[in-house]
Amino acid sequence: MTNSSPVSGDAYEYLDTISPDEQRRLDAVRRYRLVDQPVEDAYDRIAYVAGAIFDTPIATVSLVERDRVWLAACQGLTGVREVGKEPGLCASVIAQDDVYVINNASVDPRTLEHPLVRGELGLRFYAAAPIRTHDGYRLGTVNVIDNRPREATARQLKALEHLASMVSDELELRLMVIRSAAAEQRMRETVS
Numbered sequence: 001m002t003n004s005s006p007v008s009g010d011a012y013e014y015l016d017t018i019s020p021d022e023q024r025r026l027d028a029v030r031r032y033r034l035v036d037q038p039v040e041d042a043y044d045r046i047a048y049v050a051g052a053i054f055d056t057p058i059a060t061v062s063l064v065e066r067d068r069v070w071l072a073a074c075q076g077l078t079g080v081r082e083v084g085k086e087p088g089l090c091a092s093v094i095a096q097d098d099v100y101v102i103n104n105a106s107v108d109p110r111t112l113e114h115p116l117v118r119g120e121l122g123l124r125f126y127a128a129a130p131i132r133t134h135d136g137y138r139l140g141t142v143n144v145i146d147n148r149p150r151e152a153t154a155r156q157l158k159a160l161e162h163l164a165s166m167v168s169d170e171l172e173l174r175l176m177v178i179r180s181a182a183a184e185q186r187m188r189e190t191v192s
Contacts, residue, residue: 018066025094028137029063032171033178035070042170043073046142046163051075053159054127054152056144061131061167062090063140072140088114093128094138099157102126104149116145125150127157129164134172142167 043061051059058076068082069090085091088111093100105111116123128143142164
């Protein structure tokens with residue numbers, strides 16, 4: 001079912017009906033104004049460290065939008081900034097609070113049909129920690145990817161959780177800057 005009302009005054013995209021909880025989560029994703037923006041060093045460094053901890057060729061910081069997964073940072077994939085929101089990977093991670101691990105995606109029923117598993121990338125190992133805001137919304141993931149099956153240690157998974165918490169802290173700092181700039185703009189407009 002399609003909603004015929006625009007999302008915002010200047011955006012002419014139309015959305016399918018979604019649950020109120022998912023709408024609040026999407027509003028939380030959007031309040032940080034990170035989707036469709038250039039890569040920022042803080043998130044790029046976190047992705048780099050995640051890949052180094054797991055010794056994987058790919059690591060990302062992702063935000064799960066309505067119909068796509070935006071890569072706020074990506075180590076190991078050149079020129080890729082977004083992927084589809086198919087279930088089994090990032091879109092499934094945000095449905096839970098715990099670290100999510102796929103040791104061999106080619107035999108795991110959660111990911112058998114996923115394009116990143118079946119396609120050229122040949123994803124086999126995937127581990128992700130959800131990025132949770134301070135007010136409880138799960139926005140995306142810090143994740144690591146390999147094209148060979150493998151196991152993760154408890155220490156690696158705990159490190160991934162810490163990195164996701166660091167992203168959350170960075171997002172809160174970003175939000176403070178956004179709000180401060182908006183308040184300053186309102187003050188200037190009042191004075192003029």
